[in-house]
Amino acid sequence: MRTNDVSLNAKTNEKQPAFGRRSPWRLPSWLHGWMLPVIVIVLWESASALELLSDSVLPAPSRIALTFWHLCTNGDMTEHLAASIIRAGGGFLLGAATGLLLGVFTGLGKWAEQTLDPTIQMLRTVPLLAVIPLFILWFGVGELSKILLIALGSFFPIYFHTHLGVRSADRKLYEVTRILQYSKFMLLTKLIIPSALPNILLGIRLSVGASWLLLAVAEMMGANAGVGYMIQDARVYAQTDIVFVGIILFTLVGKLSDSVVRLAEKRFLRWSNTYKG
Numbered sequence: 001m002r003t004n005d006v007s008l009n010a011k012t013n014e015k016q017p018a019f020g021r022r023s024p025w026r027l028p029s030w031l032h033g034w035m036l037p038v039i040v041i042v043l044w045e046s047a048s049a050l051e052l053l054s055d056s057v058l059p060a061p062s063r064i065a066l067t068f069w070h071l072c073t074n075g076d077m078t079e080h081l082a083a084s085i086i087r088a089g090g091g092f093l094l095g096a097a098t099g100l101l102l103g104v105f106t107g108l109g110k111w112a113e114q115t116l117d118p119t120i121q122m123l124r125t126v127p128l129l130a131v132i133p134l135f136i137l138w139f140g141v142g143e144l145s146k147i148l149l150i151a152l153g154s155f156f157p158i159y160f161h162t163h164l165g166v167r168s169a170d171r172k173l174y175e176v177t178r179i180l181q182y183s184k185f186m187l188l189t190k191l192i193i194p195s196a197l198p199n200i201l202l203g204i205r206l207s208v209g210a211s212w213l214l215l216a217v218a219e220m221m222g223a224n225a226g227v228g229y230m231i232q233d234a235r236v237y238a239q240t241d242i243v244f245v246g247i248i249l250f251t252l253v254g255k256l257s258d259s260v261v262r263l264a265e266k267r268f269l270r271w272s273n274t275y276k277g
Contacts, residue, residue: 041061045060045061048063057240058240064245068245071242076230080226080230083229084215084228087218087219088211088212090147090150091151091215094148095151095153095155095207095211096154098159099159100158103161103163103165103166103203104166104192104196107163107166107192120156124156128149131149132221136221136222149217149218150218153213155207157203157207157210158207160203161199161202164199165197165199165200165203166192168196169191169192169196174187177191198265201265201268201269205258208257212250212257216228216231230245231243231247
């Protein structure tokens, strides 16, 4: 009787589809994100080879790659990229540090929130492009105006997420810290900051993206070096391939900086038990 049951189960397992088994032809997970860009590039190159696209409007990917290599070899790429990284990094650090401190300050104190937060919320609604003329009038077209513009754009995301993270701390844990007679410093480092860390890191990711977005605007309003300046200069001389090189640079550096923050999230949020998909 047992032999018949085993043979019946074996036949049943053979007929059932192996939904839980991994196919040997399945692509690695890290390749999934490259599928769509590769398909687009192949179709783009094919259309250019068939002369369906004009080189002056949409140059072929191979031509853009050659221009990219030429700019790397003659040193122009290093000069423009270094200037952009310095501007974006300086503006981000200034804006992120200010946003982090004010976010913690307004999140901890109700008086600080009632005094400062309404003004910050009001300033948030002002389009950043509308303040460019004021920055030029006040600080000129030098490096200071560019860094301050980037800092202003980087400030708001990290401020709001830090404030939200501080206010998201579990009240029951706060009561426990009072029973244990935690000092203000211990309360901040043992409860408030760890609880707010997921929101703070999310704010940092958004601030990094905002800094690169505003960098392009800042460098186009008056600069003698930088990726944004390179794009603006290429537009004047109708060098579409160089414009695409600048866009690709912004994409690559922005993705790299975002990936660094995501690695920091995995490193510092190992204790998090949230849904990962």
